[in-house]
Amino acid sequence: MEQQEEDEQLPPTLRSIHNRHSSFVKFINTTRHNIGVYWIDYQGKMVCYRVLGCRDHVEINTFVTHPWIFVDEETKDRFPGNGEEVFFPEPWFAKYRGMRPFELPARIERTPVYITLPLYSxxxxxxxxxxxxxxxxxxxxxxxxxxxxxxxxxxxxxxxxxxxxxxxxx
Known part of the structure; x- marks a missing residue:
């Protein structure tokens, strides 16, 4: 009985944790399906940010510990983002590590996240x-x-x- 009560009080495994490091992404639907772009909130609930049509995209400011998933609106199948079933953004500065100041771009570039068809056996x-x-x-x-x-x-x-x-x- 105590174990069951403890399990009910545990937070969901997949959820947003904190918002310390920003990330700037561009989700790009490369499929012919209508894909829902979902953020997993702090309680582990799916929050739909937008439905992307064929070849559509959306630019989102997010955080490193915030998971994102992509769902076919008709079949509810999950689609990978950059090859991952759950996409976790990198901090915006990760791609600029090791660069000298004069090598840095004038403007921060968004990380492209390509939503592709899943591969099924x-x-x-x-x-x-x-x-x-x-x-x-x-x-x-x-x-x-x-x-x-x-x-x-x-x-x-x-x-x-x-x-x-x-x-x-x-």
Whole structure:
């Protein structure tokens, strides 16, 4: 019982921590999907800053310890930013370390962050296709496949409402 209470009081693993070092980024959607740009706030909640259309971009002033994720607005799939599932900015001065004063640019340049398509294994693609064919998440347990795959399908995004929720019109 005490362990459960302690777990409920722990902060989320992925969250913003502090705002000591600034970072200036430019998020660039290189895909044909509408991508939501989400900041993970201090409580671990996703905050949508903007939805980027195909080839769109947004310039954001952020901080080093602030995580960002990118989500397809239709499928809810996560897309990588600069190859990372969760993007953590570098401090603005990192790229200027070791430069002599006369080598510094007249203006601070934003760090480009390229949002790209995720790479899925054949196994992942198959699970996603099976999930699309299920009407409810719990139907994964009716399939004649190993329990581990049933469970994986059950929790795979996007989540589908329970049957009782659909019957109530929720």
């Amino acid at each position: 054949l196994r992942d693609l198959c699970l996603r296709e099976i999930k699309r064919r299920l009407r409810y998440d719990w139907q994964a347990f009716d399939l004649e496949i190993p329990w581990s795959l049933q469970h994986e399908l059950h929790v795979l995004q996007p989540r589908k409402p329970e049957q009782r929720d659909r019957d109530l019109g929720s």
